[in-house]
Amino acid sequence: MQNVFYAQSGGVTAVINASACGVIETARSHPGRVGKVYAGRNGILGALAEDLIDTSEESAADIALLRSTPGGAFGSCRYKLKSLEANRREYERLIAVFKAHDIAWFFYNGGGDSADTCFKVSQLSASMGYPLQAIHIPKTVDNDLPITDCCPGFGSVAKYVAVSTLEASYDVRSMARTSTKVFVLEVMGRHAGWIAAAGGLVEDQGIPVVVLFPEIPFEEQKFLARVDAMVKQHGFCTVVVSEGAHYADGRFLAEQGSKDAFGHAQLGGAAPVIAGLVREHLKYKFHWAVADYLQRAARHVASKTDVEQAYAVGAAAVQLALEGRNAVMPAIERYSDEPYKYRIATAPLSEVANVEKFMPREFITEDGFGITEACKRYLRPLILGEDYPAYRDGMPVYATLKNVAVPRKLPAFDL
Amino acid sequence: MQNVFYAQSGGVTAVINASACGVIETARSHPGRVGKVYAGRNGILGALAEDLIDTSEESAADIALLRSTPGGAFGSCRYKLKSLEANRREYERLIAVFKAHDIAWFFYNGGGDSADTCFKVSQLSASMGYPLQAIHIPKTVDNDLPITDCCPGFGSVAKYVAVSTLEASYDVRSMARTSTKVFVLEVMGRHAGWIAAAGGLVEDQGIPVVVLFPEIPFEEQKFLARVDAMVKQHGFCTVVVSEGAHYADGRFLAEQGSKDAFGHAQLGGAAPVIAGLVREHLKYKFHWAVADYLQRAARHVASKTDVEQAYAVGAAAVQLALEGRNAVMPAIERYSDEPYKYRIATAPLSEVANVEKFMPREFITEDGFGITEACKRYLRPLILGEDYPAYRDGMPVYATLKNVAVPRKLPAFDL
Secondary structure (H helix, E strand, O other), rough: EEEEEEEEEEOOOHHHHHHHHHHHHHHHHHHHEEEEEEEEEOHHHOOOOOOOEEEOOOOOHHHHOOOOOOEEEEEEOOOOOOOOOEEEEEEHHHHHHHHHEEEEEEEEEEEEEHHHHHHHHHHHHHOOOOOOEOOOOOEEOOOOOOOOOOOOOHHHHHHHHHHHHHHHHHHHHHOOOOOOOOOEEEOOOOOOOHHHHHHHHHHHHOEEEEOOOOOOOOOOHHHHHHHHHHHHHHEEEEEEOOOOOEEEEOOOOOOEEEEOOOOOEEEOHHHHHHHHHHHHOOHHHHHHHEOHHHHHHHHHEEHHHHHHHHHHHHHHHHHHHOOOOOOOOEEEEEEEEEOOOEEEEEEEHEEEEEEEEOOOOHHOOOOOEEEEEHHEEEEEHHHHOEOOOOOOOOEEOOOOOOEEEOOOOOOOOOO | OOOEEEEEOOOOOOOOOHHHHHHHHHOOOOOEEEEEEEEOOHHHHHHHHOOEEHHHOOOOOHHHHHHOOEEEEEEEOOOOOOOOOOOOOHHHHHHHHHOOOOOEEEEEOHHHHHHHHHHHHHHHHHHHOOOOOEEEEEEEOOOOOOOOOOOOOOOOOOEEEEHHHHHHHHHHHHHOOOOOOOEEEEEEEOOOOOHHHHHHHHHHHHOOEEEEOOOOOOHHHHHHHHHHHHHHHOOEEEEEEEOOOEOOOEEEEOOEEEOOOOOEEEEHHHHHHHHHHHHHHHHHOOEEOOOOOHHHOOOOHHHHHHHHHHHHHHHHHHHHHHOOOOOOOOOEEEEOOOOOEEEEEEEEEHHHOOOOOOOHHEOOOOOOOOEEEHHHHHHHHHOOOOOOEEEOOEEEOOOOOOOOOOOOOOOOOOO
16 A cells, blocks of 8 residues: 655646545545655655655544635645756656655656656656656636646636626726726736737627737737727726737736746736836826735635636546556546536557647637637536535635654755 | 706715616606606716607616616716806706606716716706706725715625635735735825725735725835735735825826826726736836726626615715705715615715725724724625626626607707
8 A cells, every 4th residue: 555645836726626525535534545644844855854644633524624724724836846867866756756755656746847847758768667656636717738628727717707807807997087088907817828818708798808818919009999999988998918918029928027936937017017008108097006915815715616616527547546647647528518528538658748738729819818608618517506515604615634744764855 | 747857976876777777767666756767878968968868768677677777777977067056057957857858856876076067966956946856876996985884886895805815815825836926906085095995804804914094105115015015924915006096295196197087097907016016126026907997887797786876875965855955965874884784865965075084093904904893884784785687698687778768858058
């Protein structure tokens, strides 16, 4: 009977803990075949530092509460293992830690970079003769993993953005006669416009909305003409701009200049840039918002579909491991739009690692400022259903785990 | 049997329509004594322009749906009537329109500026011999009206800010080991820090939080030292900054340079300024968000207490009118913190108009960066309870009224 290592990686979401819940509850339901679930404190760093959390110390109630708790309950990290050639030492350390703690299953809960790490770990274990099963659990608000129909985490951000865009549009519509005529909401999405696309759903509620995608180079004149026409026709206009919106030459609308641990430029501030253009050229009164972490942490308005899928891929990881699978990822396979139906399929990590899924061109309207009916058909099921957390004294009840450390067995390791 | 004029004024809220619902449903429940409820299209401008909406054209179901619809269903405006001396013409026009449409009751749903207008109208009707009853229905997310324990609209923003601050803090806490250590959330509140104070409630959930109030001049060194200490102790820190935060000399942390119709400077961008200070002086990785309209439109996470109070003050306005009252405002009177108990009292408009209620100093901790237990006792009941809108296909069901115009009887009027 062997143990499980589970780690959360990269930017957290409103439902990554639902996947953790799926892993731990499913592992606990097989007491004869699965040992303990050890979580890495702060993701893969916890494995490298041999800083493991013994999740068996947590009560069933607290583990169940993970299903409705945003953020990463064990801590996440932005840390990409280098290639095997460049840093074999780190991979060997991982294997050493897993060996020392009888860990046979490696569950990595993350996005594209993490899928790559997970794939490398799966290869190394084979070449090093240590029988590890590495399974990737998909998670990313960016929705940019291939093969899977969508990524757990995305549906809830999409719901947050669609609902918030609708609500703010109701506000602007009320104010437009004498005050604000243009409202600009900046949302996440560095390379892929999936999150911004969700804002486009409010068109069905009669809201004049302009969406700016990273996939479509920003053309200032064309954009301003569109906003002006919307305001002249409807009295107001809502703009949803992706943080990754950029000019044809690659310059982002706003760049803060700093980079994250993966070397990606850290963005923010496209909304005030757009608002400034509206003020300067159209003279309309505007308001702008930047949702930032609020959007990906918004468990209070999570999509029920998303929560269920996040739990399901966590549970499926344990099932796949029990079936002896390695180097795979549970993936969501849609087989009906309406009513929405999906099953959990299996994708080989070799086809997942380092592949980024952008919005297909046919999901964006020809003028580049909205989403098509095909896109709406894709998005609608993902925001279906509400899954409210419990509240106490007006505030949501979210889990804070004890996170008890497993005693170390190995010498320290310099990161 | 005479008619009612109802108008929404100033910035709208998540629950101003619940007050409209309270007015209309209560008026409809007295068919023998109350005629039609006419709403001003875009607030008081609708009265000046004789652009009245006949709410009797709306179905009972649509009026009921107003209770859970954010924004201003009839349109609002930022338009402050000048003093009687400076612009007697506008006041006379109002009386003429009211006379032409048999309007005996004037219900003005707004904040401090609107209370002032409502008071002036009540005086004028007396001096002009037209028997109008002017009743102010309190509304403002800023929570800065005097006498009333709180202002409808505030409880829901407070809940949004408390919940969002908690959720984003869970996110930052997960990321802090290798990435973001400081999260900055900018909230509304030009002069009064009530909304920012709600962010301070997360302290009870173990979150290290620093709140910046307009009532406390910003001291850069002291602030940076506090954030640094928080990060060193807890690994991360959340900052909630009021848009009205300013230096001792009165300079706002961020000012966009434009002014609204009341001549108030339009603010925005304190969060990026704070984030820039953190980066420059502390070198911590940060994220920032500006909630802007999202906070005051967030009906999806409204406070049940707030919704009930908003409805109650609307209903009370009709009752007060039926009792023959003039120049008054229904006010919320708290008589127990725990369990929370309140009744609807009556405040004379002469004591409401042009009085702004700031945070009492004893609600802010001595160091100026947090809220006291007294403040928490005040705030907690206001965010109590959830009052979710209905959802269809993953989106909230919000009302969009027909807003049928009442035929005009008077010549046009130049604004």
